[in-house]
Amino acid sequence: xxxxxxxxxxxxxxxxxxxxxxxxxxxxxxxxxxxxxxxxxxxxxxxxxxxxxxxxxxxxxxxxxxxxxxxxxxxxxxxxxxxxxxxxxxxxxxxxxxxxxxxxxxxxxxxxxxxxxxxxxxxxxxxxxxxxxxxxxxxxxxxxxxxxxxxxxxxxxxxxxxxxxxxxxxxxxxxxxxxxxxxxxxxxxxxxxxxxxxxxxxxxxxxxxxxxxxxxxxxxxxxxxxxxxxxxxxxxxxxxxxxxxxxxxxxxxxxxxxxxxxxxxxxxxxxxxxxxxxxxxxxxxxxxxxxxxxxxxxxxxxxxxxxxxxxxxxxxxxxxxxxxxxxxxxxxxxxxxxxxxxxxxxxxxxxxxxxxxxxxxxxxxxxxxxxxxxxxxxxxxxxxxxxxxxxxxxxxxxxxxxxxxxxxxxxxxxxxxxxxxxxxxxxxxxxxxxxxxxxxxxxxxxxxxxxxxxxxxxxxxxxxxxxxxxxxxxxxxxxxxxxxxxxxxxxxxxxxxxxxxxxxxxxxxxxxxxxxxxxxxxxxxxxxxxxxxxxxxxxxxxxxxxxxxxxxxxxxxxxxxxxxxxxxxxxxxxxxxxxxxxxxxxxxxxxxxxxxxxxxxxxxxxxxxxxxxxxxxxxxxxxxxxxxxxxxxxxxxxxxxxxxxxxxxxxxxxxxxxxxxxxxxxxxxxxxxxxxxxxx
Numbered sequence: 001x002x003x004x005x006x007x008x009x010x011x012x013x014x015x016x017x018x019x020x021x022x023x024x025x026x027x028x029x030x031x032x033x034x035x036x037x038x039x040x041x042x043x044x045x046x047x048x049x050x051x052x053x054x055x056x057x058x059x060x061x062x063x064x065x066x067x068x069x070x071x072x073x074x075x076x077x078x079x080x081x082x083x084x085x086x087x088x089x090x091x092x093x094x095x096x097x098x099x100x101x102x103x104x105x106x107x108x109x110x111x112x113x114x115x116x117x118x119x120x121x122x123x124x125x126x127x128x129x130x131x132x133x134x135x136x137x138x139x140x141x142x143x144x145x146x147x148x149x150x151x152x153x154x155x156x157x158x159x160x161x162x163x164x165x166x167x168x169x170x171x172x173x174x175x176x177x178x179x180x181x182x183x184x185x186x187x188x189x190x191x192x193x194x195x196x197x198x199x200x201x202x203x204x205x206x207x208x209x210x211x212x213x214x215x216x217x218x219x220x221x222x223x224x225x226x227x228x229x230x231x232x233x234x235x236x237x238x239x240x241x242x243x244x245x246x247x248x249x250x251x252x253x254x255x256x257x258x259x260x261x262x263x264x265x266x267x268x269x270x271x272x273x274x275x276x277x278x279x280x281x282x283x284x285x286x287x288x289x290x291x292x293x294x295x296x297x298x299x300x301x302x303x304x305x306x307x308x309x310x311x312x313x314x315x316x317x318x319x320x321x322x323x324x325x326x327x328x329x330x331x332x333x334x335x336x337x338x339x340x341x342x343x344x345x346x347x348x349x350x351x352x353x354x355x356x357x358x359x360x361x362x363x364x365x366x367x368x369x370x371x372x373x374x375x376x377x378x379x380x381x382x383x384x385x386x387x388x389x390x391x392x393x394x395x396x397x398x399x400x401x402x403x404x405x406x407x408x409x410x411x412x413x414x415x416x417x418x419x420x421x422x423x424x425x426x427x428x429x430x431x432x433x434x435x436x437x438x439x440x441x442x443x444x445x446x447x448x449x450x451x452x453x454x455x456x457x458x459x460x461x462x463x464x465x466x467x468x469x470x471x472x473x474x475x476x477x478x479x480x481x482x483x484x485x486x487x488x489x490x491x492x493x494x495x496x497x498x499x500x501x502x503x504x505x506x507x508x509x510x511x512x513x514x515x516x517x518x519x520x521x522x523x524x525x526x527x528x529x530x531x532x533x534x535x536x537x538x539x540x541x542x543x544x545x546x547x548x549x550x551x552x553x554x555x556x557x558x559x560x561x562x563x564x565x566x567x568x569x570x571x572x573x574x575x576x577x578x579x580x581x582x583x584x585x586x587x588x589x590x591x592x593x594x595x596x597x598x599x600x601x602x603x604x605x606x607x608x609x610x611x612x613x614x615x616x617x618x619x620x621x622x623x624x625x626x627x628x629x630x631x632x633x634x635x636x637x638x639x640x641x642x643x644x645x646x647x648x649x650x651x652x653x654x655x656x657x658x659x660x661x662x663x664x665x666x667x668x669x670x671x672x673x674x675x676x677x678x679x680x
Contacts, residue, residue, distance in 0.1 A: 004561060010268055013174040017542060021455060024202035024241075028068070032567075033667075036592060037515050039229070040496045041304075041393055042505070045366040045387060046427055048073045050497070056412050057409075057411065057412050058409050058410055059410075059412060060089075060091060060380065061096075061098070062096050062097050062409040062442065065089060065096060065097050066097055068347065068409060069087060069097070069099055069101075072405070073085060073099075073101045073402075074101060074102075076174030076348060076398055076402075077101060077102050077278075077390070077392075079391035080391055080392070080394035080395060080398055081388070081390045081391035081394070082102070082386050082387070082388045082389075082390040082395060082398070083103045083104075083268075083270055083350075083387055083388055084100070084101060084102035084103045084104055084111075084112045084267060084386070084387050085100075085101045085102060085103070085104050085112065085131075085381065085384060085386045085387070086098075086099070086100050086101070086112050086117065086119055086293075086294035086383075086384070087099045087114075087294065087384045088294040088295060088297055088301075088381075088383045089298075089380065089381065089382055089383070090296040090298050090301050090302050090305065090380065090381040091379060091380045091381075092379055093302060093305075093306060093379070094293065094302075095298045095299075095413075098114035098115065098295050098298060099294075100113050100114045100117060100294070102268040104117045104268060104387070105267070105268045106268070106270070106274075112267065113265075113293075113336075114293065114294035114295055115251070115287040115293060115294075115295045116174060116251055116265050116293055116673065117266075117267050117293060117294070118145055118251060118253075118258075118265050118266045118267065118292060118293050119254075119267050119291070119292065119293075119294070119368055119370035119385040119386075119387060120260060120267075120269065120280065120289075120290065120365055120366060120367070120370075120385075121288075121290040121291070121292050121297070121363045121370045121385060122290075122364045122365045122369070122370050122501050123217075123287060123288050123361060123363040123370075124290065124297075124361045124362070124363035124370045124372050125254065125285075125286065125287060125289055125290035125363065126220050126287055126288070126347060126361060127284070127300070127347055127348065127361055127372070128239055128254070128286075128290060128300075129223060129224045129227070129245055129286040129287070129347075130170055130220075130221055130223070130324065130347025130348075131243060131315065131316065131324075131347070132227045132235075132238060132239060132242065133166060133170065133223050133226070133227055133347075134316060134320050134321075134323075134346065134347075134631065135242060135315065135316065135320075136227060136230055136231060136349075137166070137320065138316065138317055138320040138409075140232050141231075142226065142230060142359050143166070144165065144166045144167040144170075144346075145165050145166075145167055145331075146166070146544060146561040147163035147165065148162070148163065148164050148165060148166060148169070148222065148226060149163060151226045151230055151320075151514070152222075152225070152226065152227060152229070153229070154198075154199055156202060156205075156222075157202070157205070157603075158557060159175055159205040159207075159208060160208055160209075162208065162209045162351065163209070164209060164219075165209070165210075166223060167225070167331060167346070168210050168219075169216075169219045169220065169222060169223045169224070169468045169510075170302060170344075170346045170347050171213065171214050171305060171327075171332070171336070171344040171346070172214060172215050172216055172219065172344060172519075172520045173206035173207075173209065173210045173211065173212060173213055173214070173333070173344075173346075174205065174209065174216060174219045175205040175206060175208060175211070175212065175214065176203045176205055176206070176210055176214065176216045176218055176219055177203045177204050177206045177214075177442065177443050177444045177445060178214075178215075178216075178219075178441055178442055178443045178448075178452070179203050179205075179217065179218040179284075179443075179680070180443065180448060180680055181201075181608055181609065181610070181678075181679065181680050182197070182283040182606070182608070182609040182610060183282070183283060183284060183608075183609075184218065184273050184280050184281065184283070184365060184366060184605040184609075184653060185280075185281045185283065185605050185606050185609035186218075186278045186279070186280060186281065186605065186606055186612075187275055187606050187609065188257065188580065189307060190281070190606060190609040190610055190611075191256060191281040191283055192282075192283060194221065194224065194225055194228065194285065194286070194670075195225065195236060197221065197283050197284060198221060198222060198225055200679070201679035203216075203218055203230075203445070204444060206443040206444045206445075207440065207441075209484055210332075210335075210336060211333050211335040212335070212336060212440050212516075212522060213336055213344060213440060213519060213520045213521055213522055214440040214441050214442075214520070214521065214522075215441045215520040215521055217284040217287035217288065218284060218287075220284065220286055221284040221285070221286050221287050223286070224285075224286030224287075227266060235254075235285075235318075235548075236253075236254050236255050236285075239254055239544055240253075242315065243315055244296075244490075246310075246313040246315050247296075247299045247300060247303055247310050247313065247315065248299065248310075248311065248313075249291035249292070249296040249299055249300065250296070251265065251292065251296050252290070252291070252292040252317070253290075253291050253292075253298045254285055254286070254289045254290050254291075256279075256281050256282065256285060256289055256293055257279055257281075258279075264607045265293075265529055266279075267290060267307065267368075268387060269365075269366070269367025269368050269387050269388065270367055270387060271367040271388060271389060272364045273427075273447075275623045276380075277366070279369070280365050280366055280368075280605075282349055282365060283609070285622065286470070288360075288365060292431055293383070294383065295322070296339075297372070297385075298381070298383065299382030300492070300609075301372065301374060301383060303315055303316075304321060304324075304325070304374060304424070305376070305379055305380075305381055305525075307321045307322065308320065308321035311456075312667060315510055319365045319585050320506065323346065323592055324345065324346045324347060324348065324374075325345055325348060325359055325376060326345060326357075327345050327346045335503075336522075338501040338502065338503050338511070338512065338513055338518060338522070339501070340487075340490065340499070340501070341490075341499055341500075341501045341513060341514070341515055341518035342515050342516065342518050342519050343518065344520060345359055347361075347597040348360060348361060348374075349361065349519035349520060350519060351373050351403070351516060351561075352433065353403075353404065353407045353411075353497055353516075354380065354407055354411055354412055354413040354414060354415065354497075355414040355415030355416075356375055356377065356406070356407070356411050356414070357375070357377055357507060358373050358374065358375050358376070358407075359373070359374050359376060360372045360373035360374060360517070363398075365605070366389075366605070367383070367388055367389070368385060368386065368387055368388060369386045369388075369389060369395045369396070369399060370383075370385040370386075370399075371383070371384050371385075371399040371400070371403055372386070375404055375411060378411060380410075380661060381409075382400060382403060382406055384399055384403075386398070386399065388415055392448050397476040400516075401476065402512075404496075404497055409676050410625075413482040413646050415506070418484075418486040418492055419486050420484070421485040421486070421487065421488060423466065425485075425488075426466060426485040427462070427465075427466025427467075428486060429468075429488065429489055429502075430462045430466055430467060430468040430485075430613040431462055431666065432502075432504075432508070432509045433460050433464055433502060433509055433512065434460050434461055435457070435459075435460060435525060435526075436456045436457045436459055436460075436525070436526040436531055436532070436533060437457065437459075437460065437512070437523040437524065437525060437526060438452075438453065438456060438457055438458070438523065438524060438525075438526050438530075439452075439456055439458070439521050439522075439523055439538075440521055440522045440523070440524065441521045442521070443680060444672075445675065445677075446571050446675055446677055446679060446680035447619075447620070447671070447672050447673050447675060447680065449672050450667070450671035450672070450673060450680045451598060451602075451669045453530055453532065453671060454532045454535065454536060454671075457526055457531075457533075458470065458471075458472045458523060459471065467483065468485070468500075470483070470484045470500070470514075473500070473514060475493075475496070480492070481495075481496065481498075483495045483500055485501075488494065489501060489502040489503075489509070489587075490502075490505055497515075498515040498516070499514065499515050500512065500513070500514040500515075501514070501518070503512065510524070511523060511524050511525075522633060529670070530643075530670070535667065538663055539663070539664070539667060541660070542659075542660035542661075542663045543588055543591060543592075543660075543664075545584075545656050545659070545660040546584040546585070546587055546588040546658060546660055546661075546664075547584075547588045549580065549581055549584040549585075549653075549657055550581050550582075550584045550588060552592075552607040553581040553585075569644075573640045575635060576636050576637040576640045577632070579633045579636070579637070580630075580634050580636075580654075583626060583629055583630040583633045583634075583660075584630065584634075584657065585608040586622075586626045587626050587627060587630050587661070587664060589633025590619065590622055590623060590626055590627070591664065593617055593619065594673065596614055597612065597616075599621070602644050610678075611620070616678050617678060618674050619673075620673065620674055620675065621675055621676070623674050624676070627661075627665050627668050627673075627674065628665065630661040630664070630665070631658060631662050631665055634654070634657045634660075634661045635658055637654055637657065637658075638651075638654040638655055638657070640657050641654040641655075651667030658675070
């Protein structure tokens with residue numbers, strides 16, 4: 001589950017299955033000689049016949065798959081500095097293989113047991129929440145298109161007169177801004193129950209309902225609360241009774257902390273390098289708290305691949321399962337789609353590859369990282385989970401590469417060949433894409449808005465050959481991908497599977513996205529007033545002006561004392577001069593304190609779970625006094641400077657102080673540094 005945008009905050013990977021991470025933290029494997037795999041060595045197998053006439057394909061058998069995994073994962077884990085992993089693959093209604101690699105606990109040399117070792121599955125947990133939701137839809141206790149307020153004991157405010165529906169929650173188009181506070185904590189005292197978490201604060205709806213995918217853990221948690229209220233069963237108990245028990249998932253739990261018999265089998269998470277930080281409490285639990293063994297995840301995949309049934313036990317009807325896996329497009333606002341890119345289904349999202357219909361989900365918390373994919377027509381499910389992000393966040397590329405390499409080996413491309421847009425047109429389309437863009441998954445109403453807007457803007461440019469350059473989307477080696485336009489406003493990674501596409505309205509590009517982000521995140525143009533390209537330099541210059549103004553005060557006093565000179569000003573002019581220097585120093589100190597505190601907080605989940613609320617309150621209250629007071633004092637000082645007929649240099653500097661004060665106040669108001677709230 002990807003709980004936070006990892007381009008901005010490497011420490012909060014939760015918020016799920018969602019964006020392909022860039023620059024994740026750097027945990028490492030504690031051992032340099034990881035065990036190759038749990039279980040006996042695999043004998044070599046003869047080359048398999050070509051299945052289905054697809055040239056280059058390997059027959060998906062247990063022997064071939066285990067041989068491939070033995071050659072792939074042990075080295076990959078060592079190279080990435082990841083202690084352990086679990087892999088399960090299902091086919092034709094059975095578990096084809098269930099493998100453990102490396103260590104569940106490095107210090108104890110405990111190997112990963114695919115049958116009983118529990119891994120935290122992050123946002124893949126959402127699939128259980130959505131399955132529970134669809135069970136109640138099937139029973140006509142919930143309506144996908146009804147106002148969710150009809151099921152709640154508190155109110156979600158409308159936006160533009162329109163409510164939120166369950167369908168929008170399931171497709172992440174409810175319009176909610178990002179919620180970061182308390183998503184993960186290591187302190188059990190900061191963990192709060194489902195109802196308390198939701199009623200603490202309702203995030204603002206920053207998009208019209210149904211129009212814009214914006215990944216929301218809060219929205220998933222809201223759906224779980226609806227399940228709890230309508231079913232009259234506590235949510236964890238509901239999952240245990242209606243999903244885990246029928247599917248014989250005996251090694252699965254959403255409870256936090258885990259019951260003792262589960263906790264004994266929980267893999268240790270390592271984040272950062274070689275560090276055991278303890279149990280990660282996921283406050284929006286239905287969005288990411290699952291702890292499940294590899295074999296139990298295989299059983300869950302089988303149930304969905306078999307239209308809701310396993311071993312004679314049904315959790316969904318075939319019609320409901322099919323609706324969940326392939327939802328009708330006539331219920332979807334076209335503004336939320338960029339064909340032919342992958343889209344959201346009802347809870348699952350498309351991860352199509354090689355012309356195959358694939359749905360799945362990704363999941364991340366700080367230490368654990370998970371990937372699940374269902375090849376629907378082939379009846380195959382692929383699941384892998386790791387207990388560390390590895391060196392330089394290597395797990396992000398590893399899990400994606402592993403899925404793609406699995407697909408290339410066993411399900412090669414059957415899609416029609418890509419087309420090619422002529423060079424002149426491609427260069428013009430690339431030029432239309434240039435500019436600054438901001439992801440739809442972001443915070444707006446709190447001080448975190450400053451971080452998202454200033455650090456999260458993507459700059460698109462055109463290369464010397466007219467090629468599209470998107471520096472934030474990189475390959476496994478860290479270099480920007482090379483994009484080739486294969487259809488109007490659709491680009492393919494020249495050396496990979498992923499596509500990038502744009503939405504064009506009235507001859508202008510209005511938004512774009514790329515796979516795997518496209519189901520739950522889009523990029524819109526940044527308004528000029530929010531552009532970091534001018535705001536950050538302007539802030540830097542303004543801060544420098546304030547610092548110089550403040551530092552000139554003691555420096556000038558020292559010079560006067562040395563030469564026993566009198567201050568050239570007196571009376572009101574002297575008071576204005578001293579006041580503006582004092583306020584300039586306070587404003588500069590406040591901005592620097594904000595920056596230092598935010599950098600510190602973003603590396604500490606407990607700080608973002610309420611540990612720094614007092615500090616944030618102080619900064620905001622002080623900001624109201626200082627940042628509103630500074631322009632007033634600076635204006636007074638400017639007037640006194642002009643009234644007294646001082647030199648033009650002093651007049652210009654007094655004007656610059658006022659402009660700097662106004663710019664900083666504009667920034668603070670625009671990005672909610674003075675919002676007077678610790679809800680974020």
